[in-house]
Amino acid sequence: MELLRTHDTCLNCDKKLAGRRDKKFCDAQCKAEYHNKNKSFGELYISSSQSITRHNRRILKTLCPEGKATVRKEVLDNMGYDYRYFSGLYKTSANLYYLAYDYAFAPIFERGVEKALIVQRQDYMDRLTLEIWKGKRS
Numbered sequence: 055m056e057l058l059r060t061h062d063t064c065l066n067c068d069k070k071l072a073g074r075r076d077k078k079f080c081d082a083q084c085k086a087e088y089h090n091k092n093k094s095f096g097e098l099y100i101s102s103s104q105s106i107t108r109h110n111r112r113i114l115k116t117l118c119p120e121g122k123a124t125v126r127k128e129v130l131d132n133m134g135y136d137y138r139y140f141s142g143l144y145k146t147s148a149n150l151y152y153l154a155y156d157y158a159f160a161p162i163f164e165r166g167v168e169k170a171l172i173v174q175r176q177d178y179m180d181r182l183t184l185e186i187w188k189g190k191r192s
């Protein structure tokens with residue numbers, strides 16, 4: 055019985071493969087190209103998400119010069135805050151804080167207005183254990 059190929063075509067250039075059935079690339083050059091391309095896509099995404107998180111941090115830092123501040127959500131929106139990116143989470147009984155490195159904000163609702171409670175990161179925030187699987191079992 056002929057064993058099935060793991061790949062019919064080169065992962066890099068899509069040319070049909072011949073020879074050893076576990077081959078994935080035509081040659082060493084295709085292999086290297088493929089890995090370089092993949093690495094750079096990954097690295098590209100890492101640096102773009104880092105720069106967005108940095109931008110978020112700059113916004114929080116600007117709005118929070120004294121360690122703690124409350125601003126309307128629109129202020130963050132207008133400065134281009136991207137809520138999809140953050141560097142960590144911190145949870146208290148009342149709020150969930152989204153970190154942007156050494157700053158964090160929690161979305162709050164105060165007297166009918168959406169606001170952000172901004173704080174500077176504290177060391178105790180790193181000691182928190184987030185029970186993110188809690189409640190998934192039942």
Ligand SMILES: [Zn+2]
Pocket residue numbers: 064065066067068069079080081084
């Ligand atoms: Zn190839």
